[in-house]
Amino acid sequence: MSTSLRNNGAAFLSLLAAALLVAGFTLAFFWAPEAEGDPAFRIFYLHVPVALTAYAAFGWGGWKALRLLWTRDERYDLESYVAIHMGVIFGLLALVTGSVWARYTWGVWWTWDERQLVLFLVLFLFYSAYFMLRFSTPAGPRRARTSAVYALFGVALIPVSFLAIRLAERYIHPVVLTRDPKIESEMLVSFFVCLAGMLVLAGALYLAELAGKRADARLRELRELLA
Amino acid sequence: MSTGEKYVAAAYLVLFGTLLLYVALIALKLGRIQRELDELARLARERPGG
Numbered sequence: 364m365s366t367s368l369r370n371n372g373a374a375f376l377s378l379l380a381a382a383l384l385v386a387g388f389t390l391a392f393f394w395a396p397e398a399e400g401d402p403a404f405r406i407f408y409l410h411v412p413v414a415l416t417a418y419a420a421f422g423w424g425g426w427k428a429l430r431l432l433w434t435r436d437e438r439y440d441l442e443s444y445v446a447i448h449m450g451v452i453f454g455l456l457a458l459v460t461g462s463v464w465a466r467y468t469w470g471v472w473w474t475w476d477e478r479q480l481v482l483f484l485v486l487f488l489f490y491s492a493y494f495m496l497r498f499s500t501p502a503g504p505r506r507a508r509t510s511a512v513y514a515l516f517g518v519a520l521i522p523v524s525f526l527a528i529r530l531a532e533r534y535i536h537p538v539v540l541t542r543d544p545k546i547e548s549e550m551l552v553s554f555f556v557c558l559a560g561m562l563v564l565a566g567a568l569y570l571a572e573l574a575g576k577r578a579d580a581r582l583r584e585l586r587e588l589l590a
Numbered sequence: 591m592s593t594g595e596k597y598v599a600a601a602y603l604v605l606f607g608t609l610l611l612y613v614a615l616i617a618l619k620l621g622r623i624q625r626e627l628d629e630l631a632r633l634a635r636e637r638p639g640g
Contacts (some may be wrong), residue, residue, distance in 0.1 A: 402595065466597065
């Protein structure tokens, strides 16, 4: 993809994300009914899309890592790195917004008894450690391969973290998205609009960050040529 | 504003605050890239035959 196409893509996705998020939050606040017994339920429209976007970004990073190992094409290294960078940002947001919701609903900022919370934290810390591994190795094909293998290992944690709540026998973390949804259709529609907005937003940030990193790399090459 | 609404507002503020910070960081990075490009263009012009 050419640089101008990528930049146009980022601009288009930014506008689309803004439109979807404004629409989603408007639906969530003014159309979807309030959840009984939980005045803070509207955090759901923010917290769950952010968490699912983090999973998607980690998965995308893993896919790019697999492409790198498969094709040995080093451009996938940067793409995998930027996707994981996005995943960590959205993962941190999921932890913080979830913590705010938990403080109101459960009376605690965090609980170690919840498998899904702990597994999400493990996933987040695993990918946070990716940066330590990456920046402790000199740049080059070896670093690209090591980072890709590490990123791929983390992908195994995504389904474990996602399914943990469904496999648990005792839990307090709510399960809303099932074959028989436990929320009203207006809530579900609002949720999916917010989720689409969050995914598109992550896509826009991914393209913008990637363009910045590529421009940086080209500048380095130019500096070396002119030195 | 009820306590529940305050928590909702706090969660949304966290998201939008982080996004604003991220956009500000990207803007700073673009500014730096622009300055470095200007510097490289100047160096290229000053080179013999440039």
